[in-house]
Amino acid sequence: MRPAAVTAVPPADGLGGAGVQYELKLDGFRCLAFARGDRPPFLQSRTGRDLAPEFPPIAAAVAGLPEGLVLDAELVAWRDGRFAFGELLRTRRARAASPEVALGLIAFDLLALPGRDVRRLPLADRRRLLLAALADVPPPISPVLATTDRAEALEWMERLADTGVEGLVCKAAGSPYRPRGGGRAWVKYRRSDTVDATVRALTGPAARPRALVLELDDGRVLLSSPGLTPVQAREVAAVAAPLLGPATTDPDLGPVHPLTGPLRAELTLAGRPPTATFVRLRGD
Structure with missing residues (x-):
């Protein structure tokens, strides 16, 4: 799903009136992470390319997840207290992160559990399943910071601006996951x-x-x-x-x-x- 750009953060009764989940918008590489058991993990970019060979620490972490788990996530780099998109590009060229750079996979949605496609479930249910699936998973994989409180989300966005947080992604709490679509069920607000x-x-x-x-x-x-x-x-x-x-x-x-x-x-x-x-x- 790809969120549409908006110029204002929607109210809590917006996007259809069934509630809104507000998530931090991060600056990184969007990817789907497939845990495949004995087979190498697959980190699918927007264009369908596998990013796993370029980011071995992330691939190794995804390999440790239960087979059949599929995450929609952002692959990010962190340096000197900030998200650093440029370090992702540099890491791709060098094939390894420098000691000063931390890589992470921030998951914001769950598409499948082992043996179960959950894309038709409401987002609020997928969020609960995501938190349960990652409850005992250590970094570099973690769930995105999210809330249903608009005021809290706006506070996070301003307080974390210096870390490179770009804005907010706002999603209808009742929305299913629609590949390549989404309409206005998902929107993104980018602070300027x-x-x-x-x-x-x-x-x-x-x-x-x-x-x-x-x-x-x-x-x-x-x-x-x-x-x-x-x-x-x-x-x-x-x-x-x-x-x-x-x-x-x-x-x-x-x-x-x-x-x-x-x-x-x-x-x-x-x-x-x-x-x-x-x-x-x-x-x-």
């Missing part, structure tokens, strides 16, 4: 950071720009996404008009109007790679 950036250029017509070419203070250059609303486009066009330099044509962006003077904008950054969403022009 508000930053200032310099507008370097406008794309589209100068009188009704479509997007902004933005330079962050750390030197990264991003295109605002989604496009500007009609109200935002009019505001930006009016303020930027005295600063427009000669127009150029970009092979990917089409007409581009560089700015000859400073213009600052406030935007939100979210995701990986980051998406820059325009909020407003700054007066300073």
Whole structure:
């Protein structure tokens, strides 16, 4: 199941009204973990590839689970008190984690028990079975932190932001597991950071720009996404008009109007790679 993105955390009576389970959203590799007894474990990536050879400590831990257990989980790396997605990429290349890096498999759903497919059960029942199945399982496998209390989930998200927690995944407590689907039964809310950036250029017509070419203070250059609303486009066009330099044509962006003077904008950054969403022009 793949959660749909939302811009607000749903209330406890949202997503159908039968209750909501709130889980921490982690930054890692999504995978299905299959414990297969005498056969090697299988860590299925989103594309169907086996990640087990690339992460031997996780594969060894899954091999110790009862045969037939299937988990939906996030494979994560932890370094210096933070989740570190980059270490997963580095570990894949090196085939082994450095001593400073801890790997983990954080399970957030249970698809099967030995001899039993549980995907049609409500999420609340699958959660109870998941906790029971992992009750005596040591790290690096552990269940995700989850609650049905929205206020508690929001507190967790803010308190753990410095560890790299991205946001929350919110799921209808009564939802079955629907492979490759889910509709609005599962949604994800990603916390965003508000930053200032310099507008370097406008794309589209100068009188009704479509997007902004933005330079962050750390030197990264991003295109605002989604496009500007009609109200935002009019505001930006009016303020930027005295600063427009000669127009150029970009092979990917089409007409581009560089700015000859400073213009600052406030935007939100979210995701990986980051998406820059325009909020407003700054007066300073």
